[in-house]
Amino acid sequence: MSFLKKILGGINYNSAKNLYGTVEDWEAASPSELKKYKENIAQAVEAKHITPGMLGRFLIVTGDAEEGERILNNAVQDGVENAEKDYSDTLAYYYVQKGKYNTAVTQDKWFNKWINASEKCVEQGQKNAESSLANIYTTCYGINDSEFENIVGRIVDLFEVATTKHQSMAALNYGRFIESTLSSDDYRRRNTPNYRSLQDAEIYFIQAVKDEKGTQFEESAHNSLVSFYSSLVNIRLHEILDSYFKQEEFSTTSKETVSIYQNGLKYLKQKDEVSKAVKKSLDNYMAHFDFVILASILRKNKDFKxxxxxxxxxxxxxxFPNAHVTIPKDECLTEMTTYFMGNEDELIKEHNFSQAFYDFIEKILAKA
Structure with a gap:
């Protein structure tokens, strides 16, 4: 509806909505209602009461994409105010609806015009323009695309500006981009200067929680941050797997991991199934981390090695693909749990076991 308000300018919004409808109205309208909306919009465009952008969007939403795109593009060529914004927003809607808002869209005949219009929005200082364009680039280009390395600098610049301006979804998507792409093992192996540490994503996820407070993306921001901490715990878990057989000291890693886990719990907002799944993952990694610590302690006892x-x-x-396993995992967990319960007072002096660990123990005992 914000799109409608921008196009209508000073026209009374409620009156205009009844005359021209909104995207939601068009999607739900009957054929006769669509015909009336189209007539009203076309007449208003001809009388210059509204810009051609609304007619272009109406046609794309209602199925005449070719004619709708032509009208939107002509408005851009004619220098109509906000025409680039209309074009960028409408094509984004179209590609999402058609399931083409992905790397395949780079082959679409309108892709370059869409990018050019979106870049122009940045030049014009349109609201959320940097965030929107960065999202387009990160969605449409992957690290295996030949153009990616040439465009990644532009993506980072856009996100840096967008996060500074606290634009909608900017910090959240920047954190995700660092987490999923710039810090990935695949990208690291390319030996590129644009590689980033996973830890770099944290400040943006934390900013996203603040920026998206009260918006429809608030829950997503919280889940992304908790999922990020879950990934860090998983990394620490695999690090101590490497250290376990070397009998290295775990105290520093242990304290850091406990802190990471507690941060995850702090930002958790359990309201939906996604939140529950994120917490389950966080708890699972932390519980296994604690069990590896317990194993390292018990390993000193020859009867438990x-x-x-x-x-x-x-x-x-x-x-450990070549490990010669002689005892099933569940049996190991049961034996370790039994020992822990009988010697808890001594063992907790060596490590601060998490609540996730204790919850996991309860499940093991319930099965026994």
């Missing part, structure tokens, strides 16, 4: 080693081998079979 085989049990401890067998458990660690099975935390990540990809990590």
């Amino acid at each position: 085989e049990i401890a080693d067998n458990y660690v081998w099975q935390v990540s079979k990809k990590h």
Whole structure:
């Protein structure tokens, strides 16, 4: 509806809505209602009461994409005010509706015009223009595309400006871009100067929680931040798997991981199934982290060495593909849990076991 308000300018909004409808109205309208909306919009455009942008959008939404795009493009060529914004927003809607808002869209005949219009929106200082364009680029180009390395600098610049301006979805999408792309193992192996540490995403996810407060993206921002912390715990888990058989000291890693886990809990907002799934992942990684710590303690006891080693081998079979497992994982967990419950007072002096660990123990005992 904000699109409608921009196009209508000083016209009374409620009156105009009844005459011309909104995207939601058009999507739900009957054929006769659509005909009336189209007539009203066309007459208003001809009388110069509204810009051609509304007619172009109406046609694209209602199925005549070719004619709608032509009208929107002509408005851009004619220098109509906000025509680039109309073109960029409407084509984004069209590509999403057609399931083409992905890397395949770069082959679409209107793609270059869409990009040019979106770049022009940035030049014009349109609201959220940098955030929108950065999202277009990150959605439409992957690291395997030949153009990616040439465009990644532009993406970063757009996100930097957008986050400074606290534009909608800017910090959230920047954090996601760093997490999923710039810090990925695949991108690291390319030995590019644009590689970023996963840790770099944290400040943007935290900003997103603040920027999106009270918006429809608030829950998503919280879930993304908690998921980020879950990924960090998982990384720490795999790091101590490497250290376990070297019998290295875990105290520093342990304290850092506990802090990361607690940060995840702090930002958790359990209101939907996604939030519950994110917490489950966070708890699972943390519980296994604690069990590896427990295994490292028990390994010093020759009676538990085989049990401890067998458990660690099975935390990540990809990590130890050639391990000779002799004791099933569940059996290892049961034995370790039984020992922990009988010697808890001594063991907690060596490590601060998380609530996730205790919750996991309860499940193990319930099965026993």
